[in-house]
Amino acid sequence: MGIVRRQSTYSTIFTYLGFAIGALNTMILFPRFFSTEAFGLTRIMIDFSLFFSALSTMGSLNALYKFNPFYKDFLPKGKNDLPYLTLMANLIGSILFLIAAVGFEPFWEKHFGHGSPLFVTHFRLVIPFTISYTAIMVLEAYCWVIKKTIISNIVKELFYRLTTTLFIFFYIMHWISLETFFVLFSYSYVPAILVLMYVVYQNGGVTLYRTISRATKRLYKKILVFTSYHYTGMLIGVLPRTVDGLLIAGLTDKGLENLAIYSIPVYLASIMDGPYRSMLGITTTLISEAWKNKDMAKIKELYHKTSINLLIIGLLIFGVLMPNIDNLIRFNPEYSLAKAIFIVAGLAKIIDLGMGMNAQILLLSKYWRMDFYSSLLFIFINIILDYFMIRHYGVMGAAYGSAIALIFYNIIRFTYLWWLFKLQPFDRKTLYVLLIAAAAIFITWVIPYLGNLYLDAIVRSLVFTILYLPTVIYFKISEDINAMFKGMLQKILPKSR
Template sequence: MNVIKKQAFISTIFSYAGVLVGFISWFFVFPNFFKKEEIGLLQVLLSYMYVMVQLSSLGFNAAGSRFFVRFRDAQKGHNGFLFLGLAVGITGFLFCSIGVYFLKDWMIARKGENNLLADNFYFLLPITFATLLFNLFDNYAKNLYETVTGTFLSQFLQRFLLLASSFLVVFHVLDFAQYIWVWVLAFSFYVIPMIWKASKLDGFSLKPDFSLLTLQFIKQFATYSILTILTGFSSMIILYIDKIMLAEISTLEETGIYSTAAFFGSVMGMSLLALNKASAPIIVDSFAANDLKNIDTIYRKSCTTSLIVGCWIFLGIYLNIDNLFAFLPAGYEEGKWVIIILSLGKLFDLATGLNGTILTLSPYYKYDTYIMISLIGLTVFLNWLLIPMYGINGAAFALALSTIYYNAVRYAFVWWKLGMQPFTIDIPKVLLIMIAAGFVISLLPTWEGNKIRTVIDIVYRSAGVTLLYGVIIYWSKVSPELNGAMTNLWKAIVKLGKK
């Protein structure tokens, strides 16, 4: 548990530092210096990329995490784990690339307000390959209990490089047609330090070793891989099909507005993402040792902790939403309800914690595959139904409803099959504290007028809600882990002040 707390805490710091950088990029720089359709193009390429990465990996990362206890042996180079991962990943990438070549016309069909996507479509391939390699080596490091580096590189460094590269457009050094080459390089660079870090871990080896690959083990590994391909593909569908279908049914311009607003939903999920990465190897080992009590403890604490952080971020977003849109060009205000809808859906996701990770790594992982297959149909149907009716708000409703669906079903299966139910009285306490703190801060007078007054309003409103919400959370003792972290942080500040 101490390993999880330490790495999750450090990872969360890097994640939210990356959020700040991403916020500056996607909410200030890109909307003010790039066209809406250019933002839409970048987001559609990323959406296709994440789906393609999932298919290219052929389920190896998920299966590798589950069975890494069999591979783990530093003296033997972890029994050829990385060689096998590279072989599977490169094979999958080649097949997917061939598929993309033949499906290109279908994938860019009806985006016809201009040829922007068609002209830049093949930039999809290098960013896919770089992300595929990064995920493999990050997953390898994670299985050796080193989760911080991958989080730093993917959540902070990559976003910082993207922000830095965008200033080439801001200062008119490059036009967009030239910039996208730099964007690909900035996006892909993080794989280099990830490989270097992985090479420094005990037991690193790229040599082949087939000693573990008995027919029985290959069958187990392949079966799990195939099932997790479907599960992972479904996860990518729910996260990215909204942008793909919005660009297809509507326009890249609308997709740009939606993607800018949707950034806030992703911000709220950062704490749970950090917990997932830190907890997964511990959960694997706990299942191997049949230590269900430890998993149940992690499950309950993850729900409370991630919800506390998510509620704090939601308050910051909701109470400042009008101020934030004051810094955006005309037209982006259409995304206001997208932010609210997606944020509420994300709160439900946070409240149910690590249900997906636990179910996927449990002996009942097949159920998660069935859930996620049903999710594909539901998500596509909801987007198909709601986007024509409500535009970008319809895409937001589809994503929020899909999020609620798969978390509710996963929660039910974990309770049914493993007897783990994470909800305690602390969950409604956190929600009541959020509502009360939000109500009090909403009564504060608004500083209206120029941009400087707007910034002041954001700062004092955010500081007020952080102080009020934080004090009540600390006083209520709903999370001993967060209380301990807050106490240690305060001691560090006091100690620094005395110096």
């Protein structure tokens, strides 16, 4: 786990720097300087683009992760045509999206016209946003293949948010109009695309070899079957973050305003995903290699360690945010539903993180069809639950629907891995960290309000962190967390002498 710990640590630092900039944009700048409807428009542009960019990949990125180790073994350097085939699949997917976006424009107008008329008038701005995000995913996949996960995470997490902050600043200073801001926002991923293209080019790890190789001739049937089954694979990571917003905007009155309010607690819950996103690139590569080598001990180790590490960090973030939700409501009373939404979304996310890299282990195994069927079931349940719950319970229904679907999906994957491989990620330390976190959250929660929301937030955050982290380290819940702590001490103590 050394390479995972090292690369994940660096990636996590920059991921959370990106989250901090995103929090500045999402929780302070947009609500203060933009109307709720205009803020909601930026949210639905993101949700729409994330969902349809996943479709535009046509399942090809999972095929790249799955089969690239075999291509590397079978072919001489520079003769690997899989990256080129992946690029072509995404190009075709983007063209199909472009045709569908324009051709079905009357459908979008009918679906969103009642609750989100501002989205209808700006609909075509999602086209450059979606295509540019598809390009980001392809370039990120190339970086994963050449194990440049740190730089890809830095660029992906930081550049888009910094670009957005810059455009907001232009608008605040009245250098651009609101309409110009929306146009610039739709191209906000372009700087990140240029940087990742340079990174891939400089490292020379991905060559676009256009001649069909003997590996493709040998594996193409398996690749086509795998890709066709996993056309939904890339949706799983983005569906919980997108279907809610699309349905809220389309089914509720004042859809964009409701979406803007809903996006705040959901963004806070998404912060818990930071370690997972940082760990995903390098861990996916290692799991793929372990399956190729039939190294079940390595897979079991990765499953357990990713589970406990993600759970520890996820609970740390939840424990800092949860007692401070009341301060968010004090900051802006419009966020009165934030506490309930965050509790539901946050608890579901804790369960998801505690399951570790179960999706990647199942996806990259020979039983990957099981992942496909469970993913398809998850998508169906998520959409159906969200649709009916939003119609009956409004914005709160979106939180309930997504949480139930996410928990059910994880139970299915857990059951598959236990049934097929006798793999499960938990031990007594899982229970210990849950008890430690629950006790620390309770103590922090019952502290009386200190009268100043900023002072109160600082005190609650410090109290929980002091109660939680040292206890986790003392009881050696995770050897990776303890190794990181020991490494930090070794760097700090000599300087203090």
